[in-house]
Amino acid sequence: MDFTPHTEEDLRKMKMAIGIEKIDELFSDIPEEVKFKGKLNLPEGVSEQELVNLLKQLSQKNTTTEDYINFLGAGAYEHFIPSVIDHVISRSEFYTSYTPYQPEISQGMLQAIFEYQTMICELTGMEVSNASLYDGASALAEAVEMACNFIGNKKILVSRTIHPEYLQVVKTYTQFRDIEIIEVPWVKGNTDLEALIKNLDDKTAAYVIQYPNFFGIVEDLDTLQTRVEKNNALFIVVADPISLALLKPPGDFGADIVVGEGQSLGNPLQFGGPYLGFMAAKKKLIRKMPGRIVGETKDVNNVRGYVLTLQTREQHIRRERATSNICSNEALCALAAAVYLTYMGKKGLRAVAEQCLLKANYLYENICKLEHYHKVFDGPFFKEFVVKTDHDVEYLNKELQKHRIFGGLNLERFYPELKNHLLVCVTETKTKQELDYFLARLEGIV
């Protein structure tokens, strides 16, 4: 395929205007020694028809969540995606634009992001939100750095019940910054509150809890809030946005920064990306926030409009003194999230959350009645739960695969102490037949 427009006549005119005979002359400033001789060793170009067939074949080598019944979650969630979302984000005025540096011709994206920020504030119970970050994990890493900047300390307490890959990303981001990461252990699937309190001192910049946590358990932030004494450290919560239609928002428990993965809001699984990290915070932190922020203002005729604001925090103005290096974020994914939240609305999002909760609970109760599957953790859970099995998890999942089921995540992968433990996810997409089929197949494994 060829997406360039020039005819022979065009080329002749342009070369003449520039004063060259051959296009090669435009590259004469490149030293001969570094010029690439010959042809790049890549597959030859193809027609659109061939391209579509080629990629179709490649895509068909994958087994999809339509082919199998999927019980994998763990940070990437299979929720129903209403048709309107793809139609809206396929409006090419949105997806072929870039960062809205010129507000007069970018009011559409700016207003959509302003609305997105409002929705994120509403869900999290916070005062301000940015326009999105790369994903939940990098959003947490940014929140940790933001806390260190704001507080002036470099010690961070992180519960081991947060997504293990999030913890890995935090460690990667902070490894060259003298930031100390202290991992807080868990008991019965919940953050060990005593250990958290013991480690929390006046050198601590922030403490991090996931809500619901990686095991699906809704951590008791109420008790945590009453038990943790007043101190300077910031309270960072990693939250599941859909659960927040049902659960008390982290803001109500005194959270200072709330981050999380926004993929579940209308974005496909897509093998892990692109997703979007959301970040909301208390107002006092806004000037330390990373990324784009949209603000409302007036034009010369007093007409309401929107602009990128507080840009003096950002790399293109502040360079090495910026709050972060982030430039491109995940605007189109944030747009999808806003459309999803608009479609679901106040009542629909709660209904989705309720279905997740009730269906997950139905499966859990019934799995635990089976012979080789056991309850191990305490506390209420949202859409994911942990069971211990007498089977080897790898074997179990292989068996389930024969019945077109993607079983649960083998937790030993991240927690060596959790051998034979399975993390199972149930969203509103699962039917009674599917859950019963899964139960029957689990029971049938010997």
Next chain:
Amino acid sequence: MKREKKLIFEISKPGRKSYSLPKLDWIQKDVSDLIPEKLLREKPPELPEVCEIDLVRHYTELSKRNHGVDSGFYPLGSCTMKYNPKVNENISRFKGFTKIHPYQWEETVQGALQLMYEMNDYLCEISGMDYITLQPAAGSHGELTGLMVIKAYLNHIGEGHRYKVLVPDSAHGTNPASAAMCGFEVKEIKSNARGCVDIDELKAQADENTAALMLTNPNTLGLFEEDILEISEIVHQAGGLLYYDGANANAIMGITRPGDMGFDVVHFNLHKTFSTPHGGGGPGAGPVGVKEKLEPFLPVPRIEKHSEKDFYYLDYNKPLSIGRVRVFYGNFGVITKAYAYIRAVGPEGLKKVSEYAVLNANYLMSQLKKYYFLPYDRCCKHEFVVSGKKQAKHGVRALDIAKRLIDYGYHPPTIYFPLIVQEALMIEPTETESLETLDEFINAMKQIAEEAEKTPEKVKNAPYTTVVGRLDEVTVARKPKTRWTRV
């Protein structure tokens, strides 16, 4: 034309809805049986309540208030706003690409892993590097990743004391910001009269404490760093590494390769060079390539191939790796589009892309310099920078020229960047624009230059044709209103 657009919250009406869900009459339990009351939300979030047609009209109306590449010419310098092929949008939506979970067993995602594995190979070939990671989600994320790899490598070889990262004064703001985020100190290198790295200054700065030089080549003035071999030698002699900011790689495909120029680390912007749409500010993708000695430090997991079994897998066993920079494996959906683009145009097509990108830029420059001051009057690559200095004499600033261009139907160029050019207008036409489009743009720029001289007020009050006029950015920054609240 000028009118306020209601917010979705102002359209909302209690009782309206778009959603529908399957019945749940087979479960008797209630939420309150499962979650303690103290953890339950008392007041629902203020989300909009609208029916589907309201939703669709709202967002359609918003889209009309936005300018994209599909709306018209978008010569935003350093952003490579080329045409985004529609076929790539369809391909990335194949259910075999969208409906796969990142933790599925490897044998069920062989197509996805193969695509990523081959993408690594293609990017290695195009850049002249040895290994690639596809994990970073954007260019600046790639910069951070690349610099962390450098830092880990230096620590490993006992050179961890090297604290300086050298950055030219023409560099993108992300370069110094990324270096600072990685714990380095930034030292700025002045440009010389030809708009390139000042060799004497570089020699003076490059020393036993230098970790790396970050360079964009062609640089942000659109000029090729002709002394690249000498630059490479100076940095390497001093024991530092050379980092390539690939924001401007659209100028060099099949023509020269960072690996051959002496660069040790490269990042690409798939959303610039490889035609994936910019999405109103993302998602992009910022793969990083390195030379062999840096390979052990790349993020995990790496995508490997078991040749005998013809099986692709994820390798986590890299003890020296910097770790992960995000969850899962990268912006797969974006990578899919870029992969399709490379397969569609092929090696000759990529070279043609760069040739035409450079031809278009030189043609525009040759015509625009008749009306605007051209600070570096020499052959450019895929972009160039003119100055509004002449127009400033009439009180017309680069910002005014940009705003007036909107009335002519164009997205303005990047303005006031690079910082070393007064009243900078940084113009990148890309290869997908036709001669007619370029000529019309030249004509608009010519008319604006005339207006600046004869009727400067007309330019200074632009734009006139947009849904809003110039917006007050000062008051909002002082007292930011960043969300809607019910009054």
